[in-house]
Amino acid sequence: MTNRWAVFASILFAIASVASALTLKYHVQSRAERAEALAHQIAADLEAIRVLKAEWAYLSSPQRVQERSVKFLALMPPTPSQILTSIEDIPFRIPSDQFAGGRPAPKSGRGKKPDTERQG
Amino acid sequence: MQVLAPIQHARHAQHAPMRFDDPAVSAMATARNRLVLGAIIFLLCFLVLAVRTVELGVSGGIVQSSALPRVVVPALRVARADIVDRNGEILATNLESASLSVDPRQIGAPEALAARLADILPSESEGALLGKLKSGKRFVYLAHNLSPRQRWAVNAIGEPALVLHRTEERIYPHGRLAAHALGHMGRDGDGLMGLERSMDDVLTNPSRVLEPLQTSLDIRVQYVLTEELAMAMRTYRARAAAGVVMDVNTGQVLAMASLPDFDPNTISGSPGEERRNRVTQEVYELGSSFKTFTFAAALDEGIIDFSDSYDATKPLRVARFKIHDDHPMNDELTAPEIYAFSSNIGTAQIAMDLGRDRHRDFLARLGFMEAMSLELGEVATPITPGNWGDISTMTISYGHGIAVTPLHLVRAIAAMVNGGRLIDATLQANLSATPAYTEVLSPRASRQVRQLMRMAVMKGTGGRAAARGYRVGGKTGTAEKAIGGGYDATLLVSSFVGVFPMDDPRYVVFALLDEPLGREGQTRLRSGGWTAAPVVKNTILRAAPLLGVEPRQEDPSMYQEVASRIRDRKR
Numbered sequence: 169m170t171n172r173w174a175v176f177a178s179i180l181f182a183i184a185s186v187a188s189a190l191t192l193k194y195h196v197q198s199r200a201e202r203a204e205a206l207a208h209q210i211a212a213d214l215e216a217i218r219v220l221k222a223e224w225a226y227l228s229s230p231q232r233v234q235e236r237s238v239k240f241l242a243l244m245p246p247t248p249s250q251i252l253t254s255i256e257d258i259p260f261r262i263p264s265d266q267f268a269g270g271r272p273a274p275k276s277g278r279g280k281k282p283d284t285e286r287q288g
Numbered sequence: 289m290q291v292l293a294p295i296q297h298a299r300h301a302q303h304a305p306m307r308f309d310d311p312a313v314s315a316m317a318t319a320r321n322r323l324v325l326g327a328i329i330f331l332l333c334f335l336v337l338a339v340r341t342v343e344l345g346v347s348g349g350i351v352q353s354s355a356l357p358r359v360v361v362p363a364l365r366v367a368r369a370d371i372v373d374r375n376g377e378i379l380a381t382n383l384e385s386a387s388l389s390v391d392p393r394q395i396g397a398p399e400a401l402a403a404r405l406a407d408i409l410p411s412e413s414e415g416a417l418l419g420k421l422k423s424g425k426r427f428v429y430l431a432h433n434l435s436p437r438q439r440w441a442v443n444a445i446g447e448p449a450l451v452l453h454r455t456e457e458r459i460y461p462h463g464r465l466a467a468h469a470l471g472h473m474g475r476d477g478d479g480l481m482g483l484e485r486s487m488d489d490v491l492t493n494p495s496r497v498l499e500p501l502q503t504s505l506d507i508r509v510q511y512v513l514t515e516e517l518a519m520a521m522r523t524y525r526a527r528a529a530a531g532v533v534m535d536v537n538t539g540q541v542l543a544m545a546s547l548p549d550f551d552p553n554t555i556s557g558s559p560g561e562e563r564r565n566r567v568t569q570e571v572y573e574l575g576s577s578f579k580t581f582t583f584a585a586a587l588d589e590g591i592i593d594f595s596d597s598y599d600a601t602k603p604l605r606v607a608r609f610k611i612h613d614d615h616p617m618n619d620e621l622t623a624p625e626i627y628a629f630s631s632n633i634g635t636a637q638i639a640m641d642l643g644r645d646r647h648r649d650f651l652a653r654l655g656f657m658e659a660m661s662l663e664l665g666e667v668a669t670p671i672t673p674g675n676w677g678d679i680s681t682m683t684i685s686y687g688h689g690i691a692v693t694p695l696h697l698v699r700a701i702a703a704m705v706n707g708g709r710l711i712d713a714t715l716q717a718n719l720s721a722t723p724a725y726t727e728v729l730s731p732r733a734s735r736q737v738r739q740l741m742r743m744a745v746m747k748g749t750g751g752r753a754a755a756r757g758y759r760v761g762g763k764t765g766t767a768e769k770a771i772g773g774g775y776d777a778t779l780l781v782s783s784f785v786g787v788f789p790m791d792d793p794r795y796v797v798f799a800l801l802d803e804p805l806g807r808e809g810q811t812r813l814r815s816g817g818w819t820a821a822p823v824v825k826n827t828i829l830r831a832a833p834l835l836g837v838e839p840r841q842e843d844p845s846m847y848q849e850v851a852s853r854i855r856d857r858k859r
Contacts, residue, residue: 190345
């Protein structure tokens with residue numbers, strides 16, 4: 169009696185292991201195929217990135233940007249007097265230490281410059 | 289047979305009757321027990337394997353990586369490296385494309401196929417396609433550089449005789465910009481001009497095709513210079529134009545423009561005139577900008593000082609020549625005035641005081657006697673007088689009688705203002721290394737030249753180059769063209785070489801207009817100071833913020849001494 173159960177269990181067990189081995193195999197196969205497909209996709213994307221970079225270089229070419237700017241923006245070339253070379257020159261600027269949280273730092277005169285230096 | 293004999297013997301032994309009281313039988317039992325033990329051990333092992341198999345099959349995540357062959361991403365296939373500018377902006381790149389070929393002998397109905405192909409390939413006429421399809425050869429190219437859409441359409445025809453080949457197309461996204469420096473490609477994929485030709489080995493080296501070639505060019509500055517030159521060329525109706533922007537401390541060329549230009553994407557059909565790189569390939573007598581070198585040599589040798597003055601009241605007669613001033617002052621002029629107001633008469637006298645040999649040797653040290661070493665193959669050799677006499681010395685002192693390329697002049701001007709270091713011009717970005725140089729001028733003389741150049745803009749002929757805030761210095765150059773042994777006063781080469789900022793020079797900006805006719809109705813106003821100086825000014829105004837040069841007020845005391853020696857110009 170025990171013997172028959174043992175045989176029965178063994179057969180069941182054999183079927184289960186065959187099934188799981190096959191499942192594993194197909195799983196691995198599909199993963200490998202997916203990996204292969206991804207590798208090809210990556211290669212295609214790399215090529216596409218090259219194309220996009222070239223297109224970006226074309227679209228951002230200074231000539232094109234200027235044409236668009238003239239067409240859509242009312243911008244004029246900046247004059248030298250409009251160019252500030254130090255952040256301290258920006259008027260009505262809140263000193264950065266007041267943003268840091270906590271209490272405002274005592275006034276030290278930083279961030280303020282005499283107006284005479286901003287004549288351009 | 290003999291080998292099997294022991295086995296047969298063993299069978300006979302098995303069939304022998306067994307007796308349990310036999311000591312041999314108890315030995316058999318022992319053996320059987322041992323066998324069972326071995327079988328159990330094996331069974332356990334197999335059980336472990338089976339359990340593991342089930343576990344692997346059932347469980348979801350397999351974390352552990354195995355010794356399976358790694359998945360390899362196919363490498364990008366590129367036949368030629370990109371060319372980028374100093375900021376990494378793509379100037380030339382290879383993109384995948386396709387060529388279409390056909391085996392005409394396999395085609396059944398060439399007329400129908402030709403009609404369908406003509407729809408797909410607008411650049412080819414149906415008749416030409418039909419001719420190719422009926423040619424009876426084994427292999428004919430029908431078209432090159434097909435777009436992805438065209439490729440798809442060709443595949444959709446489903447004609448097995450048509451074959452698409454993977455090819456690569458060289459693309460220049462910025463079109464005409466920097467075309468002369470970049471060069472262009474031939475149909476067979478070899479560089480025919482510019483960097484494409486001279487750097488062919490580097491660009492096609494398979495081990496580094498994915499690594500772009502970085503040039504010293506800045507495409508934004510290139511655009512500014514090209515646009516300003518093109519505008520001046522239209523305004524003053526010039527035949528051609530050239531321009532350069534160079535870093536005075538490294539010799540790196542940021543922009544190199546030659547007009548008329550060409551589009552390297554569609555090179556076929558451009559006349560040779562457009563392919564000519566006027567910056568490196570063409571020699572010009574550049575006129576008064578050469579006075580800079582006469583003054584530099586004289587100041588360096590201690591021949592003149594800012595306090596010296598020369599008589600410029602009447603034209604100078606030398607043998608059968610007569611030296612005039614373009615901007616006559618009819619007065620005794622101080623040395624700074626001679627430079628600022630560009631007096632030929634005064635400069636010729638300075639050159640004579642300096643002496644022929646010292647003048648010539650100085651120009652030779654500046655590299656004016658030989659072709660430049662540059663990454664481009666298109667370089668011209670300067671034209672120098674075969675017999676360098678006193679007359680040559682005098683005329684060369686103000687830039688006539690020697691013809692050099694614009695890049696020669698720019699390189700030498702850079703050396704004049706950077707403290708006297710002559711640095712080879714280069715188109716390659718080598719951002720870290722300090723370039724090799726030769727000392728050609730003392731720092732003191734270089735400082736004096738800077739003051740003179742600043743004065744020429746502040747008070748002299750270069751006033752139209754004054755870009756406010758950027759402390760521009762420079763020198764105008766207006767030369768008559770040599771035609772058939774003499775000079776033609778109606779054909780000019782007008783140029784301006786500017787440097788900014790003058791208190792700590794960083795860039796040379798050069799602009800040249802070839803044969804400007806002047807504005808309509810203003811044909812007398814076509815000198816370098818009138819036509820080329822505004823190009824330099826506008827280029828500086830637009831490019832300086834990009835290059836990180838801040839506009840600011842200069843310290844007037846820097847020029848106090850020299851300015852006091854220049855009277856305000858009579859109008």
